[in-house]
Amino acid sequence: MRGAIAAGLVSLVLTAAGALAEPVRVLATVGMIGDLAGRVGGDCAEVKVLIGPGNDPHLFQPRASDIGRLQEAQVVFHLGLNLEGRLGSVLARLARDRQVAALGEVAIPPAELLGADGAPDPHLWMDVSLWSRLVPTIAAELARARPACQADLDSRAAELQAELAALHAWAAESLASIPEHARVLVTAHDAFGYFARAYGLRQLAIQGFSTESEASVADIRAVAAEVVAAGVPAVFVESTINPRSIQAMLEAVQAAGGRADLGASLFSDAMGAEGTPEGTYIGMIRWNVRAIVAALGGTAAPWPEALRPWAERHKVAP
Numbered sequence: 010m011r012g013a014i015a016a017g018l019v020s021l022v023l024t025a026a027g028a029l030a031e032p033v034r035v036l037a038t039v040g041m042i043g044d045l046a047g048r049v050g051g052d053c054a055e056v057k058v059l060i061g062p063g064n065d066p067h068l069f070q071p072r073a074s075d076i077g078r079l080q081e082a083q084v085v086f087h088l089g090l091n092l093e094g095r096l097g098s099v100l101a102r103l104a105r106d107r108q109v110a111a112l113g114e115v116a117i118p119p120a121e122l123l124g125a126d127g128a129p130d131p132h133l134w135m136d137v138s139l140w141s142r143l144v145p146t147i148a149a150e151l152a153r154a155r156p157a158c159q160a161d162l163d164s165r166a167a168e169l170q171a172e173l174a175a176l177h178a179w180a181a182e183s184l185a186s187i188p189e190h191a192r193v194l195v196t197a198h199d200a201f202g203y204f205a206r207a208y209g210l211r212q213l214a215i216q217g218f219s220t221e222s223e224a225s226v227a228d229i230r231a232v233a234a235e236v237v238a239a240g241v242p243a244v245f246v247e248s249t250i251n252p253r254s255i256q257a258m259l260e261a262v263q264a265a266g267g268r269a270d271l272g273a274s275l276f277s278d279a280m281g282a283e284g285t286p287e288g289t290y291i292g293m294i295r296w297n298v299r300a301i302v303a304a305l306g307g308t309a310a311p312w313p314e315a316l317r318p319w320a321e322r323h324k325v326a327p
């Protein structure tokens with residue numbers, strides 16, 4: 010309540026001085042960034058997302074209307090690390106006359122990235138503690154655009170980081186319950202490297218980091234052979250990826266005399282639909298962890314007290 014009153018006063022004062030009272034117009038390339046920016050920004054920012062639910066950022070090609078939306082924004086947040094590969098030249102042009110921040114490149118030192126030199130793995134959001142480190146950079150960028158909001162931005166950033174710390178601990182505890190032999194995460198594309206590193210699983214993917222090339226028959230057979238050899242109980246499709254390669258792989262597993270179930274569809278490179286719990290970053294991670302734990306024979310830990318307000322806001326039973 011105090012925040013709302015303070016924001017009201019600030020907006021009155023600043024309106025007399027000019028148009029500065031309006032929230033900063035922010036455009037985030039992907040929902041996982043937009044969600045953090047919206048939480049930190051509060052009423053200081055109006056956050057929109059360019060690449061919505063179900064869309065694959067690796068393949069996203071901007072249309073004229075998308076360029077218009079980018080140009081309307083005062084602050085553009087993208088991940089960088091070649092996630093939004095086809096937006097590169099557009100973002101470079103925008104950076105000449107507005108704030109454009111490649112959050113993954115600014116907030117995370119190269120030594121902590123997965124992937125080869127020159128081809129880093131961009132899927133940082135899969136490790137909650139790594140993703141949480143983007144929050145202070147977001148707060149600093151928004152404060153640069155609206156210095157009057159600095160104190161509010163910092164306090165919301167601290168609150169969000171506390172929630173993300175609780176989420177990370179919950180994910181680690183839940184995933185640690187999966188039996189040793191089943192600690193393998195088989196997916197269509199290589200989006201879960203940071204997840205596997207953070208939470209102690211082995212990742213096995215049919216395709217590489219990017220979805221730009223098609224999976225080959227040889228890739229599918231190689232993963233199927235490993236699934237059979239390791240006795241992996243379940244494999245997963247992703248919300249942004251055609252399930253064809255995973256289905257072909259399951260057929261190859263059966264042909265080789267093995268057996269694996271199909272787990273629930275995971276959110277890899279986009280969040281769920283707006284207005285659903287999975288349409289938030291916390292909800293996306295919660296969904297993935299619960300789906301993986303259920304399919305691989307573990308048990309989800311009790312939902313943390315620090316995330317009870319989130320659960321209440323999204324009408325999720327804790």
Ligand code: ZN
Nearest residue numbers: 067200218278
């Ligand atoms: Zn991806």
